[in-house]
Each structure stands twice: as C-alpha cells, then as structure tokens.
Amino acid sequence: MSVLVILISVSILVAGGFLVAFLWSVRKGQFDDDYTPSVRMLFDDTPPPASRATDSLSEADKPSPVKTKHS
C-alpha cells in the first residue's frame, strides 16, 4: 500500500503548486481589477501615433479660445 503514500504526496504537491500559483497571482495584483483588462484586450494593437503636436495643450492656456459668434 506504499503506493498510496506516494499518490497522496504527489496529489498534495500538485495542489500546493496551484496554491503557490494563486498566491503569486494575488500578490502580483491579478485580482485587483477584474474589469478594465477585459475591455483593454479588445483595443487594437496598433498604437496610435506618438505625439507630434507639442503645443496642443497650450491652446487651453490661452485665456479665451472660445470663439463667440455675434449675430
């Protein structure tokens, strides 16, 4: 019946492997966010072009970029 001892130790080792994998994934933050990655994976892989306009924002710094129309 010593085969039982071997089987049991193997089964516990396998289960322990899963436990370690679980602990690792929790610590790595795999369970921190269970929504965003599901959306992120649907985005296209081609990254949008790197920023070319360096002063795109400085428009916002101007006091009044809104053009008001007059009748």
Add this chain to the structure above:
Amino acid sequence: MALPKTIPVTAAGRPLRTDPAPASVKTQCFHCGTSCDHSIGADGRYFCCDGCRFVYQLLQENGLCNYYDLTQTPGIRVMGRFASEKFAYLDHPEIQQQLIRFTDGRQTQVSFYLPQMHCASCIWLLENLRSLQPGILHSTTHFQRKELFVVFDPGQTTLRKVVELLAFVGYEPYISLDNAGARRERKVNRRQLIRIGVAGFCFSNIMMLSFPEYFSSGSMDLPYLRHLFSYLNLALALPVFFYSAAGFFESAWKGLRQRWLNIDAPIALAILVTFTRSVYEILSGAGPGYLDSMSGIVLFMLAGRWFQDKTYDSFSFDRDYKAYFPLGVTVITSAGEQVATINSLAKGDQVLVRSREMVPADGILQSPEARVDYSFVSGENTPVIRRRGELIYAGANLLSGAVTLEVVRPVSQSYITQLWNQADPRGDRKNTEKSFIHPWSRYFTLVLLGIALLAALYWWVADPTQILPAVTSSLIVACPCSLLLSATFTYGNMLRQFGRGHLYLKNASVIESLSRVNTIVFDKTGTLTHATQADISFEGRPLEPGEARAIAALAAQSVHPMSRLLRDWLLAQHGTGNYSVSDFTEYPGHGTEARIDGRFIRLGSRAFVTGGDSGPQGSGTGQVLVSLDGALRGAFRVGNRYRDGVPEMAAGLLAGGYRLHVLSGDHDAEQDRLRKMFGPQTILRFNQSPHDKRAYIERLRDDDPSAVVLMLGDGLNDAGALLCSDAGIAVSEHVSQFTPASDAILDSDSLTAVDRFLAYARSGKRVVTQSFVLSILYNLVGLSFAVRAALSPLVAAILMPVSSVSIVLFVTAATSLAARRRNVPRRDDAHTTL
C-alpha cells in the same frame, strides 16, 4: 455689446452662444451626445458647444478618433473653459509632494480619481494619453475605482500640464488631500483573498484525506495509514487555524475587551474548541478529530465576508467639507500673486478668486461687485449679487469675473464647515458596527453555553467520561455558522438589488436603519425638483409668436440662469428668427433691456420693469415681468419642475403611514403646489438655512424618541441634516459626482421609488428571521447528537456544509423574489451598476 471678460457659462455649464441660432435642425453632438443644432460644425460633424469641438479637433489631429468608434458619443461635455490659472496650485512643491506617489527625477508616478470615466472609449483615450502630450510615458486605468495611474517625465512635462490636459479633454481629476487611504485598503483586500485561498486549499485536502475515515466507519484496515492521514490533516489545519482564522480571533478578542460578546465570539470559540479537541484526539490516537468541519467553517465564513465586503469601490460615502474645497488658493501679497495651501490661509489674507471657482473661506469682498451662486451652501437657486464690503461665505461659487476677498475666518472655522465641527450627536452609534443580529448572537451564545452546561451536568451523573465529548461536540456543532451566513448573504444580496435600482448603500447596517424608518424628511431644491430645469408659465394675454421670439432674443443676451431658462422655453414654444439687438444693457439683480428690431423690451423684476416700488415681489419669487415699449405685457412665472412621479411617491408614503416633512432653503412660493402633492398632514418649512435643517432633524429625534428619521437631500447645504439623521440618503443626478457624507447615494431617477425601497428593506428583516428559524432547526438536529455524546465526524462533516449551503440558497432566492414582488426598480446599464 461688450464681450464679457470671462466665458459666459449658463447654469447647465454650457458655454453660451449669444446668437439665437437657427434651431430648426436637431441632431446629436458628435462628441457628447447632447441634442444640438447645426451651428457648430467641423468635418461635417456637429457639436453642442465649442468645447466639444476643440476636444474633437485635438483628438483628430493626433489620430485618436478611434475614441468615437468604440462607443457612440462617448465624450464628456466640457464644463466651461477653465481659467488658465485654475491649476496653478499644482506648481506648488508642497502640494505636489502630497499628490505624487513616487519620483526619481526621470519618472514621476501619480494617480488621479476621475469620476467622469464611464465607458470603453474613456479607457482607451486615457490609456493613450501619451499620444496627446510628449512627456507622458504611460497611463493605466482602473475602471471600477475610476482611477488613472500616470507615469510622466518631469523633464518634459509637469503635473500641472498633465492635469490641464485631462481637464481639457473633459476628465478633470478630482484632487483632494484625503484620498491617500485608497492604497492601503487594496492591500487588505489582497490579504483577505489569500486567507480564503489558503483555507480553500487546506479544506479540500483535509476532506480528501478524511474520506477513508468516513467510509470505513471508524475501523481502518491499516493503522499506519490512519495515523498518516490524521497527522497530515493536522499539518494542513495549522495554516487554517493560525492564518486564515486569525481575523475571527482578533475581532472576538476586541469584543471581549470591550465586554461585548460579538458574533465572532462563538465562531472563535467553536474554532478553538474544535481545534484543541482534534489535536488532543489525534495526538492521543483516540480518533480522527473534526478538522474537516473546522476548516470548512473558516472557509465558508471567510467567503461570506468577502461577498459582503465587496461594495462599491468608486463611491465615497465619507466626504467631509475638505473634499469640496480647492487645494490651493491664490494669495495676493506685497510680492505679487502666490499660491498657498488652503490650510495656511489666515485672517487678513487677500485671496484672488476667479470665475467659476469656489470661495475658499469666509471673506469680505474687495472688488466692486460679484455675482455668486450659493446653491451649494444654502440651497437657494437664484444667484445673488454682493457688493464691495459685503461678506461672502465659503462654498459660494463665483459666477462673475475674478474678485479679491479679505479672509475673515480661516477655512476650518467658516460658516459651512461649522456644520461638521459640531459634535455628531449619534457619533458613537454610527461608528459601532451595529447589526441586526447582534442581540441574537449574544442570546445565542448564552443559550449554547447553557445547553453545554446541562449536558455536562447530565453526564456528570450518568457517565463522567462522556462529559468532555458531549460538551465539546455541542460547541462544535452549534457554531453560529449558518446563522451568520444567513445575515451576510441576505444583506449582501439586498445591497446588490438596491444597487440595480441605483440606490447605493454604504454598508449592510443601513438596510436595518431603513427598515425601521417612520419619518421621512425631504429637501426640496435639487431633491424633489430638477436641479437645472424649470416649469414656466406666462400670465397675461398670450404672447404672439413674433413677440415671444423678440423676448427670447433679449433673454439670450444675458447669462443669468433665469434668462437662459426663459430663452429655452420660448424657443421651444415658438421657434426662432433673426433679430437685430441694439442698446443692450444688463442691470445685475434687476433685469435687462434692449431694443429688438426697433421695439424696446425690458425683462426683469417688478421694480425694474414697472419702475414702481419693489415691495415683497422681488426677483426671488420666481416672477419675471416683461414690458414692450414701456407698457407692461405680462409676467413669466418660473417655478420648480418636480421630478416625475413625486406626487405618486408622496401618496404611497402617506398611505404607508410615514410622517413626511419637506424642508426648503427657498422662499415659500411653492407652498401651494407642495401642499397639494404632500397632503395636509405633511409639515412644510421654508427659508431653512443648513443649520436650521440640521436642528430640525435633531428636534424631530429629541421630541419623539421613537422617531427614526430618513433624510433625503442633495447639496452640501443638507450635509448636516444627512449626518444627524438615522439614515441619510444623498440624491445625485450623476452618482459618480461628489455627494456629501451620507449613508447612501441615490440616483435621482430612482427618487420616486423610495417607498418601494423602504418596503424592500423591511422585507429583508423577515427573510433573516425565517432563515434564523431554519438554522436553529439545523442546530437542534446537531445538538441532539452532540448532547448524547454521539456526534461522529461524519455527521458533523455532512451537517455543516448542508446547513450552510441550504441557508445561503434560501436567503438569496428569498431576497431576489422579494425584490421582484416589491417592484424594486432594475436599471441594468453597465455604467452605473459597476
């Protein structure tokens, strides 16, 4: 007409176009989906305002138009242009230090809270920020927490520029010094998960190793295997006992130190007794012990807690006044303008407040005139004019151009913050984790100890060797596991059902408060009424379309909210035409006049239009008079627009026997309408200051000790009342926006379901009672074995999971059924139920 220095923005936050544009073609803004006309366009697409168009053009230039492909009209309406100096305080090193999480000179990491995040497009755009600004290296979102984590290169860009970019594209971060706690909470969550994982691992392996024992009815062929299994079980039980169950011991010990047997005490006792007895049995070779039951208890209890603790990550229920005020203010010193932190403001400082900024501290106005909106502080709808030398309270929103103020009281002592500084009358009560099952748990523990004692007495006479087995197995089998699980899962499922109806509760104990409510106090403005819409009627001989359009053209010239409401109403009624406007003059606080196509029109208060005595009929009564060529033509009555279904809700609540009260910060012009809706027995109070509201709730509770008060309010002006009621619900048109500290947040579209929510809360109590009876039955069965000292590990191992699982199934089904029967609204949209 002179262009105002600041961008005119209406009550709805929409940059105002001063032309009555042709409204004939209706379409949806390509960016944000607001219905609009074809007056603003680019690339064949149409926008509701220039703000939206600018964002579109910025994204288009940078090749980010994918934003519009992922979701239809994903954009956020840009709430008016921010003044260029609005984020200047982010250059202040002291403030930076508090916001930045990490920096090494080449990389700076910072995370923001963006309540506007609502769809896949938002995630996409925010994670591609680096395409919009060179210095940004990397950005990641956490959708449920509505957080954005940004890594940028401080050599190329600055914190202020990053925030300005976010604000420009419509995601103005909510910056406050007290959201530093979020990170610690996450660590706690991880530990909880690991505890469950460890308990699950050990439980399943212990079960596996116990099977031979169950089926060999106590006599295994090979004794060495039996020993091996027992010792393995013991080894596997150690992490469960010392690590996974540690939380129960801590909580029970805390309770005992305060001389209070909380619900964790009997669990901790059961775990402790089971473990020691099992260790004793195994070491002495007397039997296999009950380690399977013990680890099962721990696993189920931890899982139940996890289920209950999973609440709404993105809501904050504990905001105090600090969350509303800006972090930095501009102080004028002899050296010029300087940015200072808000806490450093002292009496006598001169502060500069810009348009659409909040006044940070009570101060005396130094500039000639300011138009301020007090709706946040007092609940009054109409903006007021303050002149040089008058006091402006903190919390007011500045509508006109930049002004300077001399601080008379530091922030912590200002009028509005006093609401919080008063001691909370129920502080203790609210902080202790009160739960409906606590008195029972105490009772339960005492009864259990009594039964164990009786069994011990019996066996002392009959057979003293059976005392120990009988007592310990009573304690093991009667663990309040199923009792506790029933409350946990009942309330957990009810929280979810409430959430589907857009009522988000802070925690499960609020359900219990709601179930006892018998008095309901409503705030009027913003709660019962729409915040930005109004009912308008015209008194006098009906207007001809030509007259109406001319009046609309005049109203369109002013940025006063009343004018805007009038304009929209007239346009909707009569359409538009093109008119030449000349000689336009606005008299703040009184009215406007202009010559429209040659006709001289005046619009404003009675005193202004008729030139007579102002009398009691000020502009505050919601009446706007109009005269054509000097002759009085009639009056517009601008009344509050009540939310649909308010009368039905009031009738339902009155029929349910609730006592109703309505408090309003406004004048009593609405008294008759409210009376009609709420019936004669409802108490109506007008002109209530925030302090009055708070005092009113306190008086209600003092006068009648049996009164359990539910307060529904919206703004900061209701914050004091929300705090000192038994259950305070903050009503909000956008649940992700900032609401005052409260027990629950209710989406305004579900306001009229309050009666059904309350009925549902009461039904929850019944479900808990039923499941309690059920779990008592299970306990009786188990105890009948235990007191006879005949509890085999097999019986314990079967009874324990069967009772737990059946109770969980029962309460989940019962609460879902009750929600359907009480017609609790279900609004299954992805954005807000998350």
